[in-house]
Amino acid sequence: MPTLRIWGRLLGVHPAVVQAVSFDQTEQAMVVSVRVRSRDRHRCGVCSRRCPRYDAGRGPRRWRALDLGTVRAFVQADAPRVLCGVHGVVVAAVPWARHDVGHTRAFDDTVAWLATTTSRTTVRRLMRIAWPTVGAIITRVRADIDAAVDRLAGLRRIGIDEISYKKGHRYLTVVVDHDTGRLVWAAAGNDKPTLAGFFESLGPDRCARITHVSADAAVWIARTVRRYCPGAIRCADPFHVVKWATDALDRVRRQVWNTARRQPGGTGRDRRGRQASAGTAHTLKRARWALWKNPEDLTEHQRLKLDWIAKTDPRLYRAYLLKEGLRHVFAVGGQAGKEALRRWVSWARRCRIPEFVKLARTIGTELTAIHATLEHGLSNALIESTNTKIRLLTRMAFGFRHPDALISLALLALGGYRPDLPDRTHT
Ligand SMILES: [Zn+2]
Numbered sequence: 001m002p003t004l005r006i007w008g009r010l011l012g013v014h015p016a017v018v019q020a021v022s023f024d025q026t027e028q029a030m031v032v033s034v035r036v037r038s039r040d041r042h043r044c045g046v047c048s049r050r051c052p053r054y055d056a057g058r059g060p061r062r063w064r065a066l067d068l069g070t071v072r073a074f075v076q077a078d079a080p081r082v083l084c085g086v087h088g089v090v091v092a093a094v095p096w097a098r099h100d101v102g103h104t105r106a107f108d109d110t111v112a113w114l115a116t117t118t119s120r121t122t123v124r125r126l127m128r129i130a131w132p133t134v135g136a137i138i139t140r141v142r143a144d145i146d147a148a149v150d151r152l153a154g155l156r157r158i159g160i161d162e163i164s165y166k167k168g169h170r171y172l173t174v175v176v177d178h179d180t181g182r183l184v185w186a187a188a189g190n191d192k193p194t195l196a197g198f199f200e201s202l203g204p205d206r207c208a209r210i211t212h213v214s215a216d217a218a219v220w221i222a223r224t225v226r227r228y229c230p231g232a233i234r235c236a237d238p239f240h241v242v243k244w245a246t247d248a249l250d251r252v253r254r255q256v257w258n259t260a261r262r263q264p265g266g267t268g269r270d271r272r273g274r275q276a277s278a279g280t281a282h283t284l285k286r287a288r289w290a291l292w293k294n295p296e297d298l299t300e301h302q303r304l305k306l307d308w309i310a311k312t313d314p315r316l317y318r319a320y321l322l323k324e325g326l327r328h329v330f331a332v333g334g335q336a337g338k339e340a341l342r343r344w345v346s347w348a349r350r351c352r353i354p355e356f357v358k359l360a361r362t363i364g365t366e367l368t369a370i371h372a373t374l375e376h377g378l379s380n381a382l383i384e385s386t387n388t389k390i391r392l393l394t395r396m397a398f399g400f401r402h403p404d405a406l407i408s409l410a411l412l413a414l415g416g417y418r419p420d421l422p423d424r425t426h427t
Contacts, residue, residue: 011065012106015095029072044084045091045099051082065104112141112419135405142408151184157212162190165394183414188403192220199228216240236369238330245323248355252319257284337374
């Protein structure tokens with residue numbers, strides 16, 4: 001292979017002709033000058049159709065390419081404009097980069113792969129780019145994948161959820177496929193028009209094939225689903241039902257904590273008493289994790305803390321058992337789950353903890369939907385793990401300027417069509 005062609009291979013621009021290689025002292029970077037082969041010349045950057053040349057555009061341009069060893073690298077080429085019958089005057093297409101962007105395709109694909117597999121700091125330091133640039137790159141990589149695949153094909157049983165991604169009530173509406181565990185759709189907003197957008201892109205035929213829809217009890221979701229999929233069975237999202245219990249438990253814990261904190265110690269004898277209640281308040285505050293976590297995930301220390309709660313505050317411990325009881329309902333599912341739920345409701349009604357008495361009532365109104373979930377075996381583990389993963393991504397996406405970048409990250413990571421690293425076909 002002639003020396004110049006090796007440079008093209010190294011940078012992933014082998015469809016082009018390498019003309020020169022130099023080192024830019026100012027930029028401290030390798031610059032590989034190339035020209036487009038004649039068969040790729042003068043094509044519209046948007047539709048790739050061959051068109052007449054319009055002008056030289058803004059002269060030669062550089063695209064950031066993958067580093068060569070320790071050194072940054074750029075591809076340099078002319079960027080003439082063409083006159084497309086459909087798209088007007090546009091910059092001509094180049095085979096090594098997406099339309100009208102400053103990075104090569106290999107660079108973009110590497111960033112997208114990294115964004116779905118590693119931390120924010122790693123992507124930024126390794127690729128030497130700013131986080132908003134990562135957002136722009138993953139958005140165009142996702143658009144490319146979207147053009148090639150149909151994420152909404154074959155949907156039968158779906159879950160709809162809203163996820164807060166920013167303070168100040170900014171939400172995403174997300175749709176997951178219960179059968180594959182994939183995230184299939186997401187959009188900014190949490191209202192009827194947003195969700196209607198999903199069903200509109202699904203189209204009437206495919207809406208009619210949806211058999212089950214799980215969601216929390218939000219009215220806007222229920223109404224929109226009824227309008228587009230009147231035949232579908234509405235299921236309660238187990239993740240949310242268990243979360244109601246976790247929230248109720250947390251309210252009980254906070255009451256107990258506040259009482260312990262304010263315990264008056266004024267009657268002289270009681271410096272020790274006051275210290276003891278301050279200690280109780282402190283331990284209770286830190287017991288939050290022990291109470292929230294699933295018992296199988298508890299550390300030894302947290303397990304001891306639970307034992308301590310059982311001894312010092314039976315009411316709080318009862319609240320904990322009620323939360324776990326409800327989780328158990330979804331863990332067993334089916335007829336056994338329904339039986340367990342019936343026992344749970346009668347227990348919660350009589351438990352004398354107002355938060356759980358109220359929860360028992362809420363569950364009563366949602367009973368049909370919860371039974372549907374138990375009957376049709378929608379896996380809570382799957383929903384819970386997708387939910388957790390999306391929430392982790394929203395934290396990672398903090399700093400993206402546009403929710404599109406977060407949506408792209410979520411779809412690339414959880415949508416089943418992961419970006420691949422460049423040039424891995426023969427390894
Ligand atoms: Zn065109």
